[in-house]
Amino acid sequence: MDSEMMGHGTVFYEELRPDEFLERLRRCPIAYLPLGTLEWHGRHLPLGADGLQARGVFELLARRVGGVVMPMLFLGPDSAHVGQDGKTYVGMDIFSFEDGHPQQLAGSAYHIGEDLFKALLDTILHNLARAGFQVVVGHGHWPSIDAFSRHAPELGG
DSSP states (O other): TTTTTTSSOOOBGGGGHHHHHHHHHHHHHHEEEEOOOOOOTTSSSSTTTHHHHHHOOOOOHHHHOOOOOOOOOOOBBBOOOOOOSSEEEEETTTTTOBBTTTOOOTTOOOOOOOOHHHHHHHHHHHHHHTTOOOOEEEEEEHHHHHHHHTTTTTTTT
16 A cells, blocks of 8 residues: 555544545445443453454554544443342443452443344444445454354354
8 A cells, every 4th residue: 555545644434534535445445343342351441442452453454454444333242140139230240249249330331132233233234335345343342252253144244
């Protein structure tokens, strides 16, 4: 790629002007879709660590290879458990036992059912294909990776 493509200007879909978008699409019709969650991974990491890492890798790729980075989808499936208190505990809530009981971790706000996750991805991928893109999907959240893998043949992957 020439120096115009690499490193200059924004690579984020939502920040591109129409002329910039069309030029990036013409040069390299790849859309990078970072997926993530909003959940604890310890006190030392941001709540969006899964998706932020995917977006960071995709930004580097878009600057070096071309293409555009899509807005992050911070939603995904995960394990869920209804506790004796009637509350639903999701993902890391279940593994953060305090005195033998799960606790809801403040800031965990991402859980959707697998069917809705598949429907969202199907819609997003359809819209990106309609716009002329090939799509690369990246996710750091294991339950979502597993769900995506199960449905990849139906999603065109």
